[in-house]
Amino acid sequence: MIRINGCGRVVATLLALLGSARALDLSDLDIAVRLWAAPEGSRSNHDSPFAPAAELAQVGGERGRGEADLRLRRGGLTAELSARAVARTGEKLHSQGLVNELFYEADILGQHLTLGKKVMSWDVGFGCRPLDVVQQEDRRALHPFALEGVPLLAWELFGEEWALTLLYANPLRGRAPAPRDDESAALRHYRKLGAVDVHLVARYSGRTQVQAGAALAAVLGDAVELHASARYQRRSERFAGLAAGELFAASDPTTAAVSADVVAALVGFTITPGQGLSILGEAWLDPAGSGADEWRAMAALAGRQRALLGDPSFPAAAVLANLAWGQRAFDRQNLLRENLFLRASWKGERLEPAVDLLCTPEDGGWVATAAVSYQGERTRLEGGLRLLGGPPGSAYRLFPESAIFYGALQVFF
Amino acid sequence: MSREKLGYRLQAADYGSSAPGPSSVSCEGVGPSRCGTGRLGRLTFSLALACLARTAAASDVRALLEKADAYRLDPGAAQVSVRVEVHKDGKLDKERQYLVYWRPGRRSLVLSRSPVEKGQKVLMLGDDFWIVLPSSQRPIRITPAQKLLGDAASGDVATMTWAEDYDGEIGGEVEVNGVACFRLDLEAQRRGVTYHRLELYLARSDARPVQADLYVASERLAKRATFEMTTEEGRPRVSAMKLVDRIQTNRETLIRYLSRSPRSIGDEYYNPMFLTRHDPD
Numbered sequence: 001m002i003r004i005n006g007c008g009r010v011v012a013t014l015l016a017l018l019g020s021a022r023a024l025d026l027s028d029l030d031i032a033v034r035l036w037a038a039p040e041g042s043r044s045n046h047d048s049p050f051a052p053a054a055e056l057a058q059v060g061g062e063r064g065r066g067e068a069d070l071r072l073r074r075g076g077l078t079a080e081l082s083a084r085a086v087a088r089t090g091e092k093l094h095s096q097g098l099v100n101e102l103f104y105e106a107d108i109l110g111q112h113l114t115l116g117k118k119v120m121s122w123d124v125g126f127g128c129r130p131l132d133v134v135q136q137e138d139r140r141a142l143h144p145f146a147l148e149g150v151p152l153l154a155w156e157l158f159g160e161e162w163a164l165t166l167l168y169a170n171p172l173r174g175r176a177p178a179p180r181d182d183e184s185a186a187l188r189h190y191r192k193l194g195a196v197d198v199h200l201v202a203r204y205s206g207r208t209q210v211q212a213g214a215a216l217a218a219v220l221g222d223a224v225e226l227h228a229s230a231r232y233q234r235r236s237e238r239f240a241g242l243a244a245g246e247l248f249a250a251s252d253p254t255t256a257a258v259s260a261d262v263v264a265a266l267v268g269f270t271i272t273p274g275q276g277l278s279i280l281g282e283a284w285l286d287p288a289g290s291g292a293d294e295w296r297a298m299a300a301l302a303g304r305q306r307a308l309l310g311d312p313s314f315p316a317a318a319v320l321a322n323l324a325w326g327q328r329a330f331d332r333q334n335l336l337r338e339n340l341f342l343r344a345s346w347k348g349e350r351l352e353p354a355v356d357l358l359c360t361p362e363d364g365g366w367v368a369t370a371a372v373s374y375q376g377e378r379t380r381l382e383g384g385l386r387l388l389g390g391p392p393g394s395a396y397r398l399f400p401e402s403a404i405f406y407g408a409l410q411v412f413f
Numbered sequence: 414m415s416r417e418k419l420g421y422r423l424q425a426a427d428y429g430s431s432a433p434g435p436s437s438v439s440c441e442g443v444g445p446s447r448c449g450t451g452r453l454g455r456l457t458f459s460l461a462l463a464c465l466a467r468t469a470a471a472s473d474v475r476a477l478l479e480k481a482d483a484y485r486l487d488p489g490a491a492q493v494s495v496r497v498e499v500h501k502d503g504k505l506d507k508e509r510q511y512l513v514y515w516r517p518g519r520r521s522l523v524l525s526r527s528p529v530e531k532g533q534k535v536l537m538l539g540d541d542f543w544i545v546l547p548s549s550q551r552p553i554r555i556t557p558a559q560k561l562l563g564d565a566a567s568g569d570v571a572t573m574t575w576a577e578d579y580d581g582e583i584g585g586e587v588e589v590n591g592v593a594c595f596r597l598d599l600e601a602q603r604r605g606v607t608y609h610r611l612e613l614y615l616a617r618s619d620a621r622p623v624q625a626d627l628y629v630a631s632e633r634l635a636k637r638a639t640f641e642m643t644t645e646e647g648r649p650r651v652s653a654m655k656l657v658d659r660i661q662t663n664r665e666t667l668i669r670y671l672s673r674s675p676r677s678i679g680d681e682y683y684n685p686m687f688l689t690r691h692d693p694d
Contacts, residue, residue: 028694032531032547033465071532071547076691105691112690120689121551137549147550156690163686190686196495197554197685217554222604222630225556235449272558274629276422350507378528412528 004085013161030073037066037310038143038408045388045402048222049302053323054400057328063088069100071148076105078118084145101149112156117149120167122188122201122230123266124217128284128334130264131213131233133203134169136179138333140341140358141387143408150180161192175207182207195219201231209234213264230265238288239329247304248318254328262287268341276347283341286334290374292363295329295336295395302326302398327400331389335395337359350375365390365397380410442447474583474597478576481613482622484642484651485670486573490516492676495570498667501552507521511570514676514693517604519577523570524692534688540605543685544603551610552685557605570668575599575613578606608635621649627656634659636666 041062045051054060064087071080080101103116117393125131126139135150152166168175171340173183184205191198199215213231220226240257242249268282289297305322308314331337338361345354353372360366371384386404390397416436479488484494492514499507510526518539525533531642532547545550581599588594594614601609610628625638636656643652656666678693 030692032528036475041618073691075694107679107681112687119550123551123665137551146548156686158684158687161686163684165686179606192541192685204571219554219556222557225554227554227561267662270556270559274558278559278676337498373530378530 006302016249022270025141030071032069032071033413034069034071034146035067035413036143036408036410038406040404040406042140042405043403044402045397045400047392048398048400049299049306050323050327050398051400052306053167053320053327054141056320056328057400058088059323059327059400065145067145070256076107078103078105080146080149082146098148100146101151110157110290114154114156114167116131117151118154119147119149120154120169120304121147122199122203124197124199124215124227124285125229125266125268125282127268127281127282127339128264128266128286130229130284131199131201133201133211133213133214133231134167134180134184139143140333140356142384142404148180152405164188164197176207179208183210187378197304199229207238210248222246223274223327225270225272226267227269228265228267228303229261233262233287235260236262236287239290239332240300241326241329242301247301248308248314249322249325250318252325252328254325254410257380259287264288268321278345278347280343281341282339284334284339285337287337288332289334289337289339290329290395291337292360292394295363295398296393299324299393330395336362340360360390363394365392368397378412380408380412382406382408382410417612419430438622442631474581474599476585477597477615477620478574478579478599478613480620482574482576484621484640484649486515486673487675488517489510490514490677492678493572493573493673494671495683496669496671497570498669500665500667502663513570513573514678516572516677517577517685519605521683533623534692536683536688537605538683538685540603542605543688545688550689552688554685557607575611578603579611579613581611584612587614589614592623594623595620619649619671622651 039062041329042060044060046056048054050057055298060193066085067333068083069080070082072078078101079099080098082100082134083097084095093185099117101116101118103114103118106113120135121132121137123131123218129137129139133154135147137147138144150169151171152167152169153171154165156166157164165186167186168184169186170183173181176182182205184203186201186203189200192321196216196218200210201213202216203211211231211233213229215227215229217225217227236259237256237260240255242253246253260286262288264284266284268280271279273279302323305319305326308319340361341356343354343356345352351374353370355370356368366390367386367388369386371382373380373382385407386400388396388399388405448586458479484559492512495511495513495532496572497511498505498508500504504690507523508527509530512526513520519537520539521537523535523537525531532545535547536543536552540557542555542557543554545552546558578601579599580602581597584596586593586597587596590671593616595617597613597615598610599611599613607629608627609630610632612628613622614624624640626634627636627638629635639657640651641653641655641657642649644650653667656668658666681687682693
């Protein structure tokens with residue numbers, strides 16, 4: 001991973017690149033700039049057993065994020081540089097600069113090579129993406145930062161109706177805590193069979209061992225798209241907290257529970273009846289999610305820990321730390337294994353309202369979002385509200401926030 | 414006069430064919446032993462002539478469409494720079510720029526060049542469409558109904574020819590804005606096209622496009638297109654296509670062809686998985 005400490009260096013790099021662009025005759029330099037800022041507020045969920053440690057876990061309150069992205073391309077060389085900032089009421093501004101992408105693509109005698117750090121997304125789904133074995137992205141996140149590419153070396157072949165990609169990601173890095181940083185070799189084969197796209201993917205890394213999957217995407221008629229994907233994984237990891245029966249930990253008890261031979265799967269559809277209306281439906285199974293019984297156990301443990309606040313024999317700081325560690329269970333794309341998702345949007349002249357609903361049938365939890373965006377010539381303005389709820393003890397009802405309201409302004413140059 | 418007959422007459426008049434129309438076909442000059450072979454023989458002969466007339470009419474339509482297409486695009490692969498302007502109540506409301514790589518066989522690659530859409534690409538291969546959004550960098554399969562690019566359907570931007578997508582018959586002759594025109598009643602031959610039916614008016618003198626009424630699947634008249642002409646390298650060319658929305662009548666979309674040149678890009682650019690690689694230089 002290529003990181004630069006502080007925004008200053010990134011800004012200096014950007015200026016240097018722009019200066020170089022002016023000094024040289026780079027009339028064919030392709031430049032795109034995006035600036036955005038997204039303030040958020042929330043309503044606390046005081047019923048959550050985790051609520052007392054929400055601030056410690058950096059959940060809740062007013063916060064905001066912003067990013068400046070500069071994308072440059074000349075010939076086969078592409079670079080995307082970002083300066084990011086995160087602000088939270090009562091805390092110092094955190095900023096970071098990084099190189100999101102920096103890669104060179106060469107086309108030699110029908111062979112297509114890529115060297116560098118590049119975004120490499122492969123799945124066909126929206127809410128869950130089983131075939132994203134190299135690059136992971138959360139499409140449901142509210143205003144995520146620009147995707148950060150994966151260092152890789154790739155060789156690709158393209159036929160009229162097929163493509164083959166062989167890549168080596170994170171060379172010589174070995175196992176890494178995050179899947180995207182893991183050293184791995186991956187293969188993808190794409191074939192167009194009439195109106196159906198078929199994707200086959202295989203990957204090997206020391207951490208996950210063998211992963212293999214397939215995806216389909218097909219269009220039926222003028223208005224219906226169907227997609228499905230599934231992935232087998234020899235070794236899978238997911239969140240695990242304190243062992244059963246334990247009440248308290250002296251240090252972060254978060255570990256990764258290992259499972260063997262797991263399957264992630266997704267099926268979905270898009271219906272576009274016209275007039276700018278689009279309806280997306282998906283159902284998926286994510287083995288990285290927990291079961292309802294595990295969430296009930298986590299809720300019970302957090303409830304017992306919360307009850308210790310005020311008990312002189314347990315330091316409050318230690319109790320709060322345990323409650324904050326417990327909230328790492330929410331740092332996952334899918335809190336539960338089984339998920340249903342429905343999204344409806346309408347694209348007007350400049351306005352695009354959208355509503356979506358995520359349900360977790362196993363515990364009855366849900367997340368509902370309503371948003372509206374306005375697109376100008378160089379700007380995009382968005383505002384929305386996300387509500388989290390469900391029966392007591394359900395995962396989304398346990399989250400220390402019950403509502404998030406947000407805005408976002410993007411400016412393009 | 415029936416459409417088939419009209420078509421046949423046009424072939425004779427405009428393309429130098431000496432073939433007579435069906436109405437002029439008779440047994441004159443043919444001996445009774447050959448002409449009087451009974452009703453079945455006459456029926457077979459009539460059917461064959463009708464088929465011939467229909468085929469001839471179809472080839473007329475195709476020839477006219479190819480001639481009309483040439484006012485927008487030369488035959489063969491091309492690179493076209495397009496600006497789409499949306500006017501509301503006579504004022505410019507929105508503007509988008511696209512670079513279109515087009516090749517025969519209904520293959521188009523549309524690159525968005527406007528700041529707010531930069532990095533967005535749409536690939537059209539016949540009836541199949543994919544889009545890549547800069548935020549995700551992955552090709553997404555989309556339905557024909559999703560292939561909207563701003564206020565102009567990608568059919569308006571990416572499809573620059575009619576001959577490959579439509580077929581039909583010559584419906585008559587009318588005057589449009591003072592220009593004597595053939596009216597072509599055209600039906601889409603493929604499901605992926607934006608408009609399922611066209612009434613296309615081509616100048617009788619040189620087959621240049623004058624007006625088109627564009628109907629969507631529900632048989633509703635969606636837009637009326639008119640064409641602005643210019644002269645490029647001594648040749649008359651379509652410089653802009655104005656689309657007037659028939660529903661929201663205060664809206665007009667102007668598609669301006671800023672530049673066009675013969676350009677063939679590699680086959681790989683028409684592979685959806687190549688969309689995440691670099692654009693053509």
